[in-house]
Amino acid sequence: MFDQDKDTGGLQGKVILITGGTSGLGAQCVLRLALNNASHIYFTGRNTKKGSAIIKETHDAGCTTPLTFVECDLTKLASVKAAADKILSEQHRLDLLMANAGVMNQPPGLTADGYEVQFGTNFLSHALLIQKFLPLMDKTAELPGSDVRIVQLTSTGFRGAPSGGIRFDDLKTVQNFRVLGGMMRYGQSKLAAVLYAQELARRHPNIISVSVTPGIVSTELVSKQNAFHRSTIWLSAKITQGRIYSPKEAPASQLWCAVGPRNEIKQGAFYEPVGILSKITTKYTQDEDLAWRLWDWTQSELKQWLD
Template identity: 55%
Template sequence: MPTITYNPDSMPDLSGKVILITGGTGGLGAESALRLAQKSPAHIYISGRKAANADKVIQQIRKAGSKTPVTFLPCDLASLVSVKQAAESFLALESRLDILMCNAGIMATPPGLTADGYEIQFGTNHLGHALLIRKLLPLLETSAEAADVRIILLTSLGFKMHPSGGIVFDAVRTKQEFSAFGGWIRYGQSKLANLLYARELARRYPAMTSVSVTPGVVNTGLVENLGRFNRAFVWITNLGQLLKPEEGAYNQLWASTVAKATLQNGQFYEPVGVLSTKLDKASQDAALAKRLWEWTEEALQAYL
């Protein structure tokens, strides 16, 4: 087990801040909500698909002694209609947003399509989050005029498993059925998109701090819900490296709350707070990041 020295108790007071966590109803998102609630933010919103799971998280937060208001925001990232509705519901409730933690995601799933016809991992991990960010950008920009606004996108060192060229734009409206490791190739493509989108957000909106982070390899439901072959692949290739769920949340907590001057806008961080040097050509390709942004804008146009 790797040694983690970060202590989330070191996070500063978050009074007045409004926080939105996608996938906040389980796993790392729930752990993040639990930890952040201890620092007295004005409000935490947790998005997900199941209200029952949200209720459990809220009960845990109350049991831990926090009185921070916590609201469930129904959202299915695999449906752009659902994401649009979630964003509009949030905008109707709040006049500011300080921390947007894009935590939710799926990993190495079988071939499939979203409700909108996109490859399921790319559509969920990238497009769903991109629409949420775009819908909330005006509020984020307004909030940044007088506050330290953060957008945290979860990625993974698994981005390196992306297909040749990084993102196969001509094929993301198919199931992209590759080899036996196709689920991982599609996953890598989606996680590369998260990393590149954070870079482009930082370039286009420098008043806000946008970074991508990897939680490390964490023993959460994402791993446990994999098929036997893929679960074995994770265990064998990461012997001695799996983190506990509470440790897996540390990097996103750090990025959400550390002093602004500590962060380099648009960069990718490994646990905890380590500026990554494990980048490949595609992850540093400014032209690819720009193309991703423009492609995404066109794909989302009907929902903006």
């Protein structure tokens, strides 16, 4: 049984990046990993004051790991690129990239770059970060004793993705579906994370790439929903996992993927809490052609930010 308070060691010399590290699960991951002597931990967010508060909290807990908050707005690809460039200018290795940040069930809207807001925030901005760091992570994977990983947070909500799985032709619209539109758009973005993890594993076999759900957790993603969606989420939690997880216990799932035994992790897999190879699939999560198309579409959309 994985104990997130005791089994997150072995980080000496490693450089780590966690998105959305100023609150919720991301902040919990920063706090736990910081106590295990990594070489450097970077974490992103939009609120500098919250970033400073996290650093103070870790220092007050006796942490000596260097921590750096990097301002990054995932609704703006220029901000994502700037954050990546800052870290790349400072580091000669990257051992762990945890794509943790995300939004859920947002009203119809677009990112600053004109993409459906949940797809742009949850998937495309993280894809840009991953692509910016892949050359460095590939080099890190060649170092003796290295263990390089990319962990993407997803959700079993991918089952709610619209017909076709990913609606490429209208990703630059608000995709105002008539019924349960917010959750369909959310499901689409989380399906993309699952497929992208699979494709990364195929194309970069020296880097462990997985997707993982933390389960249903009592974070702001839930508390900010309207009464109908909150009750639906709570009922789903009771049926599927017996209860809703707290923000302090839920990080175990993604931490296991980040630091658990490498020989126990299946490349490209989707994991449930904790360290359970999920049997939850849809026809889209098993569609290799869709994964290839997503990869090609993403490369094309991000080309101007990678040159």
